[in-house]
Amino acid sequence: MLQEIPTSTQALREARPCVLETERLTLRKPGLADVKAIACLANDRRVAEMTRRLPFPYTRDDAARFVTTLGQSDETVFLIEADDEPVGIVGLDWSDRDAPALGYWLGVQHWGNGYATEAARAVIDLAFEDRGAKQIVASARVINPASRNVLEKCGFQWTGVELHRVEAIASSTPVDCFRLTRGVWSSLKSWSATRRGR
Numbered sequence: 001m002l003q004e005i006p007t008s009t010q011a012l013r014e015a016r017p018c019v020l021e022t023e024r025l026t027l028r029k030p031g032l033a034d035v036k037a038i039a040c041l042a043n044d045r046r047v048a049e050m051t052r053r054l055p056f057p058y059t060r061d062d063a064a065r066f067v068t069t070l071g072q073s074d075e076t077v078f079l080i081e082a083d084d085e086p087v088g089i090v091g092l093d094w095s096d097r098d099a100p101a102l103g104y105w106l107g108v109q110h111w112g113n114g115y116a117t118e119a120a121r122a123v124i125d126l127a128f129e130d131r132g133a134k135q136i137v138a139s140a141r142v143i144n145p146a147s148r149n150v151l152e153k154c155g156f157q158w159t160g161v162e163l164h165r166v167e168a169i170a171s172s173t174p175v176d177c178f179r180l181t182r183g184v185w186s187s188l189k190s191w192s193a194t195r196r197g198r
């Protein structure tokens, strides 16, 4: 349990570069060598307009700024790789330590393979198992059923609608808000472990 770890050890764990492996994906910290790939994947209106902060067009300078300023924010960010190829980004914004916000996007050519759900589950497990989150929040534009499906497959429950500013459309727009509590996550983990043991 995170609460039992002395603060200094916890700080060390959080400082260590973290790589997550799933069945098909590797999640690792993005670096300058990934700038070109990130810019290619993100520079698409269909991606940017569904996220809060990606500008459109999205240039290599935007990607370089993104990777070089990673250490300056309250975020845990992973580059998602499938078959050693970058496919997108997943991360947690820890501005609220008890309730980090989950976000993700994939290059359009990589949609529809279940990658977002697989990557989100790995980051959710990290947040609850290692980082002491009490709940995780997320949001998706009301016109984004794919993202809503990802969140529901991960166990998130709808909590209401808010207006959020979306950089790529330079305006505010309605979003569905979701929450995954530690209790629901833990029940889902026990249920799937029981099923695997059958």
Ligand SMILES: CC(C)(COP(=O)(O)OP(=O)(O)OC[C@H]1O[C@@H](n2cnc3c(N)ncnc32)[C@H](O)[C@@H]1OP(=O)(O)O)[C@@H](O)C(=O)NCCC(=O)NCCS
Pocket: 046, 047, 048, 050, 051, 103, 104, 105, 106, 107, 110, 111, 112, 113, 114, 115, 116, 117, 118, 139, 140, 141, 144, 145, 146, 147, 149, 150
């Ligand atoms: C949202 C996004 C990450 C989903 O990635 P993905 O890897 O295709 O997602 P998954 O395959 O894990 O799951 C998507 C689910 O939505 C379903 N889906 C996809 N498009 C859909 C649509 N137009 N209507 C309804 N369901 C849809 C898929 O069938 C799948 O569900 P299933 O597994 O039950 O079949 C990707 O579309 C994306 O990057 N979009 C732009 C950025 C974005 O929306 N980010 C999230 C911000 S909240």
